[in-house]
Amino acid sequence: MNVSEQQVIKVGVIGCGMMGEVHARTLHDSVRDVAVTCVHDADVSRAGEVAASIGARVSTTPEELVGEVDAVVIASPDGAHATQAVLALAHGCFVMCEKPLATTAAEALAVVDAELAIGQRRLQVGLMREFDPGHAAIAAAVRSGELGDTVVTRSTHLNPRPWLYPMPAERAITQSMIHDIHSVRFLSGAEVLDVDVDTVVEPANGSVRYVSARLRMSDGSIGIIDLSVGTGYGYRVDAEVVGTIATMATTDPASTTLWREGRAEQVVPDNWPERFATTYRDELVAWIDSLRNGVSVGATAWDGYVANLVAEACVASAETRLRVEVSIPERPSFYDR
Ligand code: NAI
Numbered sequence: 373m374n375v376s377e378q379q380v381i382k383v384g385v386i387g388c389g390m391m392g393e394v395h396a397r398t399l400h401d402s403v404r405d406v407a408v409t410c411v412h413d414a415d416v417s418r419a420g421e422v423a424a425s426i427g428a429r430v431s432t433t434p435e436e437l438v439g440e441v442d443a444v445v446i447a448s449p450d451g452a453h454a455t456q457a458v459l460a461l462a463h464g465c466f467v468m469c470e471k472p473l474a475t476t477a478a479e480a481l482a483v484v485d486a487e488l489a490i491g492q493r494r495l496q497v498g499l500m501r502e503f504d505p506g507h508a509a510i511a512a513a514v515r516s517g518e519l520g521d522t523v524v525t526r527s528t529h530l531n532p533r534p535w536l537y538p539m540p541a542e543r544a545i546t547q548s549m550i551h552d553i554h555s556v557r558f559l560s561g562a563e564v565l566d567v568d569v570d571t572v573v574e575p576a577n578g579s580v581r582y583v584s585a586r587l588r589m590s591d592g593s594i595g596i597i598d599l600s601v602g603t604g605y606g607y608r609v610d611a612e613v614v615g616t617i618a619t620m621a622t623t624d625p626a627s628t629t630l631w632r633e634g635r636a637e638q639v640v641p642d643n644w645p646e647r648f649a650t651t652y653r654d655e656l657v658a659w660i661d662s663l664r665n666g667v668s669v670g671a672t673a674w675d676g677y678v679a680n681l682v683a684e685a686c687v688a689s690a691e692t693r694l695r696v697e698v699s700i701p702e703r704p705s706f707y708d709r
Contacts, residue, residue: 375442375466376664381406384441384465386434386456387448388413388422391470391498394645395445398653400426403660412437414448438463443663445656446470450547454479457673458486461494468659470498472550473676477684480677487673488706496662499554499671499679500648500655501609506622510613511559519615522593525560527552530608531601532643538579539601541571541690546683549583549599551609553682554671556587556595559613563590564682566697569689585686606640607647674707 375381385396388411399408412431413419419430431437434456438444443466446456454474460467461483474480487495501507513519529552535544557564565588572582581602587595612621630637641647655670662669671679682698689696 376666378442379405381443381660381663382409382441383407383443383445384409384431384437385411385422385428385445385447386413386437387446387452387470388415388419389447390645392445392447393422394652395447395468395656396422396426396428398656399445399660402653403657406660410437410440434459438465441465443467443660450475454483457483457495461486461490465494466659466663467495468498468656469495469676471500471554471671471676472546472680472683473497473673474680475546477677477680480673480680484673484677488704491706493668493672493706495673496659496668497671497673497676497679498655499551499558499675500651501551501555501611502558502670503654503658504622504648504651507555507559507611510611510620510622511561513618513620514559514561514613514615518618519613519620520617522560522562522589522591522613522615524593524612524614525556525589525595526610526612526614527555527559527595527597528608528610529597529599530603531599532603532605532607534574534581534602535579538574538577540578541573541580541583542687544580544583544599544601545569545686545690546680549585549597549686550679550683552585552597552599553587553679553686554675555611556589556597557675557678557682558671559611560589560591560593560595562593563700564588564595564678564685564698565590566695567682567685567689568695569686570693571690583686583690585689587682607643608640609644609647672707672709674703 444460446469583599585597
């Protein structure tokens with residue numbers, strides 16, 4: 373039976389760490405006509421905990437899981453995404469794959485090829501800022517022409533604490549800045565031509581403290597990305613498009629201000645689970661709706677692939693301190709949005 377006609381869509385979750393649990397619980401608690409029937413994790417006891425909390429069963433392998441469900445959420449570590457996505461697609465499943473789609477552009481392209489071979493868009497990438505109301509409103513204003521021509525697109529991504537382990541620039545870019553690469557493409561609607569990246573590193577261990585990227589875009593505008601760790605005060609993601617007519621920016625979603633003793637204080641989210649709590653939910657609601665109505669939403673496998681290509685160029689630029697061109701093949705019309 374076509375998934376769109378099923379009363380209840382069966383979903384499996386691969387990877388039951390922090391994000392896998394968030395997605396499994398959200399689907400279970402907040403999305404209608406969906407059942408998370410099975411979960412898999414390399415750590416069986418972890419899978420058991422999450423399964424027990426939502427009444428699912430544990431699948432011992434990803435192969436077993438994809439044979440039992442209509443749709444799969446992939447929330448395993450980055451390095452497992454592409455293989456598991458290709459596996460799920462080959463079994464006819466719809467897929468919501470956490471970002472990044474892959475750790476290399478070559479692996480991401482294998483996912484694109486697997487989807488092209490099926491001839492239907494079946495995979496959404498968890499580049500979820502598209503579902504953040506502020507980001508969506510800016511993208512809509514750019515598309516409507518309200519801001520005029522785009523001059524600058526800015527994505528600022530400030531993490532609260534230093535990473536717990538030494539973080540090479542390559543990993544910070546592929547794992548974390550990948551969100552901002554997608555934001556600049558999504559907000560501006562333009563493609564990346566080349567990148568110029570600088571980093572500030574921790575002298576003791578080479579761990580990256582700050583990544584600053586300038587992206588030259590196909591419409592003549594520039595993208596500016598700032599990624600840092602260790603703000604010490606909380607988590608911030610801000611986006612802004614400066615146009616020739618108007619400028620539009622996100623405002624902090626924590627909307628209360630406390631005035632006391634001569635000061636006005638705003639609450640800053642501690643980290644991404646707080647900042648994007650409703651966005652993660654909206655992303656999954658939109659994904660399940662898309663399975664029912666056949667109109668795919670959110671970042672495509674192509675977007676995931678291009679984000680990986682741009683990330684690789686950013687890594688090369690950070691290493692060489694040179695501007696690096698991004699060579700993006702022509703997008704198959706299949707991926708027009
Ligand atoms: P985590 O480390 O908390 O959880 C990963 C889980 O996967 C662990 O339970 C581990 O046992 C399991 N695992 C390891 N290898 C596996 C394999 N081959 N197959 C199945 N399970 C395996 O990691 P976290 O923070 O939950 O991140 C998961 C994914 O979500 C990552 O790809 C990460 O980049 C992404 N992420 C996305 C965010 C977003 O804003 N969209 C935010 C945070 C993470």
